[in-house]
Amino acid sequence: AQSVTQLGSHVSVSEGALVLLRCNYSSSVPPYLFWYVQYPNQGLQLLLKYTSAATLVKGINGFEAEFKKSETSFHLTKPSAHMSDAAEYFCAVSDIAGGGNKLTFGTGTQLKVEL
Amino acid sequence: NAGVTQTPKFQVLKTGQSMTLQCAQDMNHEYMSWYRQDPGMGLRLIHYSVGAGITDQGEVPNGYNVSRSTTEDFPLRLLSAAPSQTSVYFCASSPTLALGTSGRAADEQFFGPGTRLTVL
Numbered sequence: 001a002q003s004v005t006q007l008g009s010h011v012s013v014s015e016g017a018l019v020l021l022r023c024n025y026s027s028s029v030p031p032y033l034f035w036y037v038q039y040p041n042q043g044l045q046l047l048l049k050y051t052s053a054a055t056l057v058k059g060i061n062g063f064e065a066e067f068k069k070s071e072t073s074f075h076l077t078k079p080s081a082h083m084s085d086a087a088e089y090f091c092a093v094s095d096i097a098g099g100g101n102k103l104t105f106g107t108g109t110q111l112k113v114e115l
Numbered sequence: 116n117a118g119v120t121q122t123p124k125f126q127v128l129k130t131g132q133s134m135t136l137q138c139a140q141d142m143n144h145e146y147m148s149w150y151r152q153d154p155g156m157g158l159r160l161i162h163y164s165v166g167a168g169i170t171d172q173g174e175v176p177n178g179y180n181v182s183r184s185t186t187e188d189f190p191l192r193l194l195s196a197a198p199s200q201t202s203v204y205f206c207a208s209s210p211t212l213a214l215g216t217s218g219r220a221a222d223e224q225f226f227g228p229g230t231r232l233t234v235l
Contacts, residue, residue, distance in 0.1 A: 009155065032222055043119075043205055044158075046224075049222065049223065101222055102148070102160055102173065103148075103150075103158070103207075103224060104174075105150075105158040107156060107157045108155075
C-alpha cells in the first residue's frame with residue numbers, strides 16, 4: 001500500500017524566511033505525488049504535482065517541490081514566506097489502479113508565518 | 116462553472132439519525148470521491164466512484180453508503196449517525212486518467228468547500 005509521512009505537524013517561520021515542509025512517501029510503483037493547501041474553513045487547493053515528467057516541480061504562489069527517488073522524498077519549499085502562506089499543507093500520493101485516482105494523504109503540516 | 120458544490124455547509128445530528136450529504140460537479144468528471152477530515156489524521160477516503168453506476172469502498176467506509184446514478188451527483192448517506200462520525204466531509208472530482216481534455220493533468224482532484232457535521 002502507498003503512504004506518505006509528513007514530518008512536523010506545526011512549522012513556524014518568519015516572514016521572508018525559507019519555507020521547508022517535509023514529505024516522504026512509500027510506494028511499490030512510480031508514484032504520483034501532490035501537495036495541497038487548505039486555508040481556514042475552506043476546501044483543498046492543488047499547489048503542485050509530480051507525475052514523472054520532471055523532478056523539480058513548480059507550483060502556484062512561488063512554491064516548488066523536488067522529487068528525490070533515492071530519498072523517497074517530495075519536500076515542499078518556498079524561498080521567501082509571506083503572511084498569506086499561513087495555512088495547512090497536505091502531501092498526498094495517488095493510486096491510479098483501475099482507472100481511479102484514490103489519494104492517500106499525510107497528516108498535514110500547519111504553517112505559521114510570523115512578522 | 117460552479118466546480119464542486121456541497122450541501123449543507125453545517126449540520127448537527129443526534130445519534131441514530133440519518134442524513135444525506137449532497138455533492139455535485141458540473142465539469143463532466145467521471146471520478147468522484149468522499150473524504151473525511153479529522154484533526155491530526157489528514158483526509159481519509161470513504162467511498163469513490165469511477166463513473167455512473169460504479170462505486171467502491173475506500174479506507175473508512177463503515178457507516179456510510181453511496182450511489183452514483185448520474186455523472187454529476189454523488190451523495191453520501193449516513194445510515195445511523197454516531198458521534199465517531201463527527202468530522203468535516205469533502206467531496207472531490209477529477210477526469211478519468213484516460214481523458215484530461217480540460218488541458219489540466221487528468222489526475223488533479225478538485226475539492227468542494229466541505230460539510231461540517233456534528234453528531235451529538
